Amino acid sequence: MVIFVARHLFQPIDPGTPRPLRFEFDGAEITARRNDTVLAAVLASRERCGVNEFDGGGRAGFCLMGSCQECTMWDEDGRRLRGCMTEAREGLRLRSRPHCGSD
Numbered sequence: 001m002v003i004f005v006a007r008h009l010f011q012p013i014d015p016g017t018p019r020p021l022r023f024e025f026d027g028a029e030i031t032a033r034r035n036d037t038v039l040a041a042v043l044a045s046r047e048r049c050g051v052n053e054f055d056g057g058g059r060a061g062f063c064l065m066g067s068c069q070e071c072t073m074w075d076e077d078g079r080r081l082r083g084c085m086t087e088a089r090e091g092l093r094l095r096s097r098p099h100c101g102s103d
């Protein structure tokens with residue numbers, strides 16, 4: 001029996017599509033296609049976009065339409081954004097947790 005386990009949550013429809021945009025998420029480089037949301041780009045390269053503050057489990061978005069806040073991220077200026085509603089742009093610097101001043 002063969003069991004297929006996806007390496008990442010989001011799988012591109014066309015894996016050959018160029019990913020020319022680069023941005024940073026928790027210090028790691030993420031690549032994105034034009035018109036990708038930040039959440040789609042992050043979940044194409046990892047399983048989580050954050051940690052649930054109540055139970056420590058992973059967050060990976062839920063509604064994908066700006067309602068649930070499960071894709072909340074912070075930019076380098078401390079602004080909170082929804083990854084599913086934010087278009088990936090070259091040079092973004094995002095975090096899965098708010099900046100606490102010591103890091």
Ligand code: FES
Pocket residue numbers: 060061062063064065066067068069070071072082083084085
């Ligand atoms: S996934 Fe629900 S607000 Fe982004």
